[in-house]
Amino acid sequence: MTNEYPKYWDKELETTPPEEIEELQEKKLRNQMEYVYNNSKFYHEKFNEWGVDPGDIQTIEDLSKIPFTDKPMERNTFEGGENPLGENQTASVEDIVRIHSSSGTTGPPVYFGLTEGDIKTWSNCIARCFWTAGVRPSDVVMYGMGLSMFVGGIPVLDALREIGCATVPAGAGMGSSRFLNIAKDLNANVFGLTPSFARYLIESAEDMGLDPREDLNFEKYFAGAEPGMGEEHIRREIKEGWGLESARETLGIGEMVTVLAAECEQEYGMHFMVPDLIIAELIDPDTGEVIEWEDEAEGELVYTAIDRRATPLVRFRSHDYAKVWRDDCECGRTTHKVRVIGRTDDMIIYKGVNVFPTAVREMVGQFKPKVTGYIQVVLDEPGPKVEGTPTLEVEVSDDMKESELEDLRKKIGKVLQSELLFTPEIEFVSQGSIERSKYKADLVRVED
Ligand SMILES: [Zn+2]
Structure with missing residues (x-):
């Protein structure tokens, strides 16, 4: 039609x-x-x-x-x-x-x-x-x-x-x-x-x-x-x-x-x-x-x-x-x-390199269906400049076995490092635990 x-x-x-x-x-x-x-x-x-x-x-x-x-x-x-x-x-x-x-x-x-x-x-x-x-x-x-x-x-x-x-x-x-x-x-x-x-x-x-x-x-x-x-x-x-x-x-x-x-x-x-x-x-x-x-x-x-x-x-x-x-x-x-x-106002500067949380999500998303595609970067204090090592929460799907996680962590770490020069501490969280947004996703969270 x-x-x-x-x-x-x-x-x-x-x-x-x-x-x-x-x-x-x-x-x-x-x-x-x-x-x-x-x-x-x-x-x-x-x-x-x-x-x-x-x-x-x-x-x-x-x-x-x-x-x-x-x-x-x-x-x-x-x-x-x-x-x-x-x-x-x-x-x-x-x-x-x-x-x-x-x-x-x-x-x-x-x-x-x-x-x-x-x-x-x-x-x-x-x-x-x-x-x-x-x-x-x-x-x-x-x-x-x-x-x-x-x-x-x-x-x-x-x-x-x-x-x-x-x-x-x-x-x-x-x-x-x-x-x-x-x-x-x-x-x-x-x-x-x-x-x-x-x-x-x-x-x-x-x-x-x-x-x-x-x-x-x-x-x-x-x-x-x-x-x-x-x-x-x-x-x-x-x-x-x-x-x-x-x-x-x-x-x-x-x-x-x-x-x-x-x-x-x-x-x-x-x-x-x-x-x-x-x-x-x-x-x-x-x-x-x-x-x-x-x-x-x-x-x-x-x-x-x-x-x-x-x-x-x-x-x-x-x-x-x-x-x-x-x-x-x-x-x-x-x-x-x-x-x-x-x-640019979501961007973090880590070790002198500009990192966009959306780009991090894109890289992690390549590992679907092992991951759900939901992530959150956790910072100690508000950016853009990040002093310590940020944590990256990655939601893994329910089907993932405990024994597969280490391998996944290495692979995600490697892609983030080679593509974005970003080396966060990767923390896996269970499916559904990152809050779903009805409007816009919050990709960065600040926690003391
Ligand atoms: Zn066109």
């Missing part, structure tokens, strides 16, 4: 060579810099302090003349000024039609404003991403992420409506049995959740006496809000556990847009889908130097809004550390691809 639909949401944008897209981006960038300078009290003062004239920013390369905006700076913009959205509110309350916020789990929340135009642009861009991830008008979609305040809530419902599928706004609050019962009642064939929740639900379905492959009709899955799908063992666990045709990753950031990248049918890296909305740069997280978008380059993603009216950010540090590809994809899209390896 899906064959009746066109392959691309926006064929021209998705298949035009990147150099031609850059012309469009630079035109929008020049307008946006003028707009920001003239309408944002925050950036007006910052540009003056930094000695940046908006007219100096003509090309994508020129962006490096502007210092980064980070989360603490963004947070400070809410403290001053007479506007509800603070000093970086660049549209009047009359023009702003919706306000979302960050979760506020790591400090006071920050707010994101949207004008009517911003909402239209978002809907189109998010729909483009979900279309790439395989959602079609004939689908019944169970959407199980937070709907309250979260940019992954109502904006996603708007975008799915734009696609025209039948969306079930389940949200994140209902229990797993209700979620599964509704999916079963409605014969839902698509679901969108974090990878942690998609894994958790497999176990929940089994606990309810349901066979996830037979008793539910899920065919397609799209993931978001945390890394995980780039790890082959997790994708396979979800795909096989649910008996899916496709399981694709998406990436977004509240400050910019809910979804900005999505995987195509190759399921190998996410296409950067919104070059008309955002310029993405790659930087060295330690030095701030710009890294060329060459094939297999790695760095932190930094974003600049080029078509945003309400609360636009310039060179905003995402703290997502990614690997990128530039080669042509078989799907025909010419846009670059990215895969997030981990969050």
